[in-house]
Amino acid sequence: MRVKNQEIAKIFNEMARFLQIEQVPFKPQAYQKAAFSLQALKEEVSETYLRGGKKALQEIPGIGKSLSEQIEEYLKTGKIKAYSQFRKKLPLNMAELMGVEGLGPRKIKILYQKLGISNLKELEKAAITHKIAPLFGFGAKTEENILQGIEFLKRSKGRLPIGDIMPTVNIIFDELRRLPEVKKISLAGSLRRRKETIGDVDFLVVAKHTKKVMDYFVKLPGVEKIWGQGGTKASVHMVNGFDMDLRVVPEKSYGAALQYFTGSKEHNILTRRIAIDKGLKLSEYGVFKGAKQVAGKTEADVYAAIGLPFIEPEMREDQGEIDAALHGNLPHLVALEDITGDLHCHSHWNGGKHSIEQMAQQAMDLGYSYIGISDHTKFLQIEKGLDEKKLLEQHKAIQKINDGYKKKGIAFTVLHGCESNILNDGSIDISDEVLAQLDYVIAGVHSSLKMPKDQMMARITKAMQNPNVDIISHPTGRLVGKRDEYEHDFDNMLQVAKETGTILEINASPYRLDLRDLYIRRAKAEGVKMVIDTDAHQKEQMLLMEYGVWQARRGWAEKEDIINAQSLDKLMQYFKKT
DNA sequence: GCCGTTTTCGGCCCGACTGTTTTCAGTCG
Numbered sequence: 001m002r003v004k005n006q007e008i009a010k011i012f013n014e015m016a017r018f019l020q021i022e023q024v025p026f027k028p029q030a031y032q033k034a035a036f037s038l039q040a041l042k043e044e045v046s047e048t049y050l051r052g053g054k055k056a057l058q059e060i061p062g063i064g065k066s067l068s069e070q071i072e073e074y075l076k077t078g079k080i081k082a083y084s085q086f087r088k089k090l091p092l093n094m095a096e097l098m099g100v101e102g103l104g105p106r107k108i109k110i111l112y113q114k115l116g117i118s119n120l121k122e123l124e125k126a127a128i129t130h131k132i133a134p135l136f137g138f139g140a141k142t143e144e145n146i147l148q149g150i151e152f153l154k155r156s157k158g159r160l161p162i163g164d165i166m167p168t169v170n171i172i173f174d175e176l177r178r179l180p181e182v183k184k185i186s187l188a189g190s191l192r193r194r195k196e197t198i199g200d201v202d203f204l205v206v207a208k209h210t211k212k213v214m215d216y217f218v219k220l221p222g223v224e225k226i227w228g229q230g231g232t233k234a235s236v237h238m239v240n241g242f243d244m245d246l247r248v249v250p251e252k253s254y255g256a257a258l259q260y261f262t263g264s265k266e267h268n269i270l271t272r273r274i275a276i277d278k279g280l281k282l283s284e285y286g287v288f289k290g291a292k293q294v295a296g297k298t299e300a301d302v303y304a305a306i307g308l309p310f311i312e313p314e315m316r317e318d319q320g321e322i323d324a325a326l327h328g329n330l331p332h333l334v335a336l337e338d339i340t341g342d343l344h345c346h347s348h349w350n351g352g353k354h355s356i357e358q359m360a361q362q363a364m365d366l367g368y369s370y371i372g373i374s375d376h377t378k379f380l381q382i383e384k385g386l387d388e389k390k391l392l393e394q395h396k397a398i399q400k401i402n403d404g405y406k407k408k409g410i411a412f413t414v415l416h417g418c419e420s421n422i423l424n425d426g427s428i429d430i431s432d433e434v435l436a437q438l439d440y441v442i443a444g445v446h447s448s449l450k451m452p453k454d455q456m457m458a459r460i461t462k463a464m465q466n467p468n469v470d471i472i473s474h475p476t477g478r479l480v481g482k483r484d485e486y487e488h489d490f491d492n493m494l495q496v497a498k499e500t501g502t503i504l505e506i507n508a509s510p511y512r513l514d515l516r517d518l519y520i521r522r523a524k525a526e527g528v529k530m531v532i533d534t535d536a537h538q539k540e541q542m543l544l545m546e547y548g549v550w551q552a553r554r555g556w557a558e559k560e561d562i563i564n565a566q567s568l569d570k571l572m573q574y575f576k577k578t
Numbered sequence: 579g580c581c582g583t584t585t586t587c588g589g590c591c592c593g594a595c596t597g598t599t600t601t602c603a604g605t606c607g
Binding site for chain 1 (some may be wrong): 579580581582584589590591592593594595596597599603604605606607
């Protein structure tokens with residue numbers, strides 16, 4: 001992992017906050033932009049520096065003379081003087097304090113100067129003992145909000161996995177949509193961009209009676225606190241630990257508002273700049289030429305007015321999508337409707353909840369033309385993994401099910417696979433002779449996750465070189481917000497996958513989402529094929545496919561990159577011939 | 579502090595809401 005990049009990005013972000021406190025104009029954004037670039041950088045920044053010195057650093061967007069010198073200083077001494085000076089002057093735990101809703105750099109500075117508050121604990125103590133309310137510019141309400149902000153922060157720990165939020169949001173979305181006063185409604189923000197973690201939820205509405213919709217919104221079950229309610233915006237905190245905003249916009253501005261509130265912020269800065277370059281003004285109310293509105297009703301109109309094709313929300317992250325749009329190179333993203341089957345499903349053979357037939361029925365109900373049953377194998381005792389003998393029995397059982405479908409004229413196929421284990425030495429826990437009889441083989445790392453990188457790569461490489469192994473499941477082993485990836489070298493993994501024709505999984509479980517979006521993009525660039533799987537242990541979990549598709553779309557994946565977006569015949573050609 | 583087929587100087591995205599003021603600063607998105 002690019003450790004130095006993350007370290008320096010963190011420092012630059014902190015610097016931006018210090019500069020905000022000092023009310024220095026424009027520099028904060030410059031530091032933030034540089035931090036963002038470093039985080040997105042493919043290469044370890046120390047390698048960039050070794051390759052071409054400061055000059056090479058200055059080719060990174062947002063890095064110029066001064067910041068390249070600071071990076072150089074950090075690489076040489078492990079410190080940045082300008083940063084140390086700020087820290088000395090204002091020894092604050094900035095990230096912690098900024099996390100409190102309603103606290104920004106200005107208030108933080110006052111709290112430090114007047115009360116010596118430098119971290120969350122001191123802030124809480126001062127609020128409890130009512131030291132904050134009497135300060136000039138503060139008040140009883142501010143003090144109370146700070147306390148509540150701290151409370152929520154403790155409980156929510158910031159962003160939540162999308163899977164924790166989506167089910168609640170779907171219910172609320174439907175309720176709002178059914179209101180007779182609601183003419184149009186959409187999700188916006190990071191949820192519409194399908195980010196893997198969500199800070200808060202944004203709803204955008206066109207309404208006949210604004211007040212009625214607002215009142216209904218703030219009284220929804222699960223609302224714990226109303227942050228605010230005005231003429232066009234209401235903001236609430238939910239018991240589940242996240243915030244929701246509802247905005248009501250005029251119909252003629254709906255598209256512009258949707259574009260604006262979907263973000264990302266970085267994407268919007270670029271679209272606004274493009275508008276300015278064309279002598280236009282883009283705001284959440286529309287695209288304006290002077291005082292005249294020239295677009296705004298739909299998002300497509302807005303993009304068209306500034307000379308761009310429609311850009312899918314999942315791509316709006318300032319990761320080159322504007323450039324691609326300008327040059328007509330936008331990908332045609334894979335969609336849920338393209339998915340033809342699910343290849344990573346567990347049955348009751350390995351302790352799952354449902355039988356093969358029940359899982360197959362669910363697949364048919366989803367409109368799939370096949371399902372792959374891939375139960376755990378014997379190394380995973382805890383999952384009642386199958387041994388060679390059981391696998392061969394299961395093979396016969398599946399043949400029988402397929403024969404049954406044929407007799408009844410049902411055009412559906414059950415493929416027989418397994419999710420085998422990559423042992424520490426890279427061998428598979430099932431004999432090659434049995435693996436060769438299956439339709440396909442998934443292999444995954446389920447043990448010894450803390451191996452050193454070289455060992456782990458040797459292990460995974462050997463597995464991919466196995467002519468029976470077709471798919472690597474959850475290739476980096478991370479759990480969203482819970483467990484880091486194991487040590488690996490992704491470029492190396494891609495090279496081996498390419499050489500051996502091994503497919504990488506995009507595990508759709510919202511708690512895995514492994515591969516990550518940026519890795520998907522790199523795999524696509526290398527021409528490595530991927531498969532979107534739910535890893536369902538019961539039939540209902542097969543519905544999680546949409547999370548995987550969203551993740552794939554965030555990685556710019558197209559239909560041809562995803563093997564289970566192909567017909568069954570075509571799919572079979574991607575498996576290694578053994 | 580960065581950036582540039584309009585520029586090496588002069589720009590840098592823009593508006594709503596809250597809580598505190600008594601006309602607006604700070605924060606958020």
